[in-house]
Amino acid sequence: MKIGVFICWCGSNIKNMVDVERVAEATGKMPHVVYTQDVQYLCSEVGQSDIGNAIDEHQLDRVVIGACSPRMHETTFQQLMNRKGLNPYYVEIANIREHCSWVHTDKAKATVKAIDLVKKAVAKSYYAVPLHAESLPVNKRALVIGGGIAGIQAALDIADAGYPVDLLEKESSIGGKMAQFDKTFPTLDCSACILTPKMVEAATHENITLHTYSELEDVSGYVGNFHVTIRKRATSVDEERCTGCGECVTKCPAKVDNEFDQGHSKRKAIYTLFAQAVPNKPVLDRKNCIYFKTGKCGVCKKICPTDAINYEMEDQLIENDYGAIIVATGFELNEPTHLGEYHYGHHPDVITSLELERMLNASGPTQGKMYRPSNGKEPKRIVFIQCAGSRDRHDGNSYCSKVCCLYTAKHTILLNEKFPDTESYVFYIDVRTAGKNYEEFYERARQMGANYLRGHVSKVEPLGDSDNRLLVRGYDGSLGEQTEIEADLVVLATSIEPQQGAKKLAGMLGISSDRNGFYSEAHAKLKPVETQTQGVYLAGVCQGPKDIPEAVSQASGTAAKAIVLFNRGQVKGVPTTAMVDEELCSGCMQCKPVCPYEAISQEMITERAHGKARQRPVASINRALCQGCGACAGLCRSGAMDIGGFTGRQLLAEVDTL
């Protein structure tokens, strides 16, 4: 064993507080250390070649670095080892910058500590074992969960690269929330006009299989080899036979509130989600169907020219294997009923922005006409209340929903364009227009007549006049006085929230959520589409509030990640996984329940004892699943379990030097 110790000055960062020469000298006396050197910048090219030369010259087989945090440059040095033909796990780093020179003020004491830390690293390296990552084959098929714009985009990108994709959607049509919108900011493009071509493309793409009206039932496996069960709910309509003529929808006698129009219109019990639905075939809502409630009716079955209605249809379970999973489950809007001061749910003229969006939509319940739900008249003065449930730690969500500022600006613009004599007032806390051309869009809204009042509304109450109007009590921050506005319609910019089932799905996929319930990305800055679980990627609002272009670009990002995975065709696991010493393992299997990845299973081995072959159970690690946390190693009674890079022997050696 030949160890080389290299101490970095890090310019003056380490050298000013630690006597690097003394550190090098002290560690040089340790057994097996054949070479020491202090270098100005180890991470620089010069420093790297110094190490490389020393390895060649002194036939070093292990390297100990005293420098900055291993979280900083561990890979730099591991790559150097690789280039030199040494195992990357033969390099050990002592953190003498973040943990020593930067946090201490007494040079003598800091030097003593630095010597201790480097000695500790040398002791650890005595017991270093070479580690290799395992390669596993990848199933080149992707699953996209959620058929909104993000899911559609991800599916299309992967499919265009030539890999098969399954697109899972819980509603009866893909399209998601974007299908409900009227126009998109800041270009005022018609939402449906830009979305429907993508929907059709996804439905007709040879590499994409749609699973609508379906939900995720179960997921097992790991990156490259996920095994997924999909529950396809019974639509009661035979897809093969149905031609989508819509006769059943016309004749169905059961009417219920249309969720797609936010309850501002009625739909039938057998229905298509919206006119341009893809696939454009109806589904039967059994909860509201007269046949399912009373056993009588059956009109749709009688009327169907192709005999496609099947009341006996059952949920189907579809099983499939995938290499990558893209989560694009989107969001829900908060029902602002808990904010009693806004009177939502008590006065019909207090509506949410999505309700307004549906009203403004030419294919919506009113064909684009504005009306007051209380009396059907056209509203003249509309008050918008921003952050209704967002940025509200007391009674809502503490985060910013991000898109409300812009869609409210859009609403005021659309209103001013279509109905020039309406007045719009916007009560806001801050207006956030970070995004290309967004500031200009907001400017346009103000110039077109929207009055922005800085201050939160404290109360909305019925005015008590014959017109049943509303009085909005707010504060005008500019004038510095309380302001009351007599309004015909009040629009609440409700908060974006994670889907109800988000937690359950996270549990199935083994990904984590933040405290607001949005899925957590692997790194806030540098891994925005990856999750902690390899092979599972995030696109769209399920990861956090964002607008359409952001969701689309994130979706393309996930697609790129999946394509990279498929192109490579194999995955490298974590090298620092658990290892079992079968000779020591007693097969007690105490390690199995503590493993968060279900990577440990029981295995029978045959060994010879007293001249006889006998079978004995031991723990066995699936190295593809193991992430190397070490919960098993920390618990193992017989000391049979170890973690590569952090073996019991290594940690003990570290403790022993101190």
Place this chain on the structure above:
Amino acid sequence: MRIPQKTAASHQREELADIIRKDVRDCYQCMKCSSGCPFAEEMDYMPHQMMWLTNLGLYEKILNSKSLWICASCLACSSRCPRDIEPAKVMEGFRAMILRERGRTNVSPVIPKGVPRQAVIANMRKFRR
């Protein structure tokens, strides 16, 4: 204050726009005008509030305010306005509207000789180059 209130008639809005040739709708209430105004403390409506009242169409409040006459037209606000609205010019516009309707001045002239301050400053501005 309760909205609706009596707001400026369209001919008044046109008159103002005609004088100032600026779009006060551009104002995003950053309040930089008020923060730099040397007389803001003395005013009943600070410059940014005047801009805001203009946008809301509440000319009556503006025309009756003391601020119009406290403004020294030092142009600090105009030179700093990030939207290039020139609040001093807007104020000047309102003063001009009042002066056009003689006798409505609610502040007695400071210079006893009968020369309105505005006239002096207007002269300076005209001939400063």
Place this chain on the structure above:
Amino acid sequence: MMQDTFEPKIIAFCCNWCSYAGADLAGTGRLKYPENIRIIRVPCSSRVDSALVLRAFQNGADGVMIAGCHPGDCHYDTGNYHTRKRMMLLKSLMEFMGLDEERLLVKWISGNEADRFKDTVESFTSKLKKMGASGKVRDLRCAK
């Protein structure tokens, strides 16, 4: 006695994903804390086996700190729950051995809580200074 000059020896096991990063951040932010602490990097606080802690005491450590992610925040989902259970048990074992259980500190420090890391080290060091040297555990095999 020699409370003023006594410098306790502290060994800390820090989770790579949170408290080790928190300690790094304390360094990046140039926060200052006593030199008594020596940090050992572990992948997760649950990697720390009780024997390691006892070995540290045996080697003359006056205090041992185990720092992991906040409950519910574990990089590996559940590791810190195992740590919590295991260290509770170890603490009662320490009491049984006649070793003051306060010499073992289990703390949750996240990757961005540099201040918390600094405060923890400071208060633990000053507490150990008051408690004095831990002379209880000796490795009899090595006794001369």
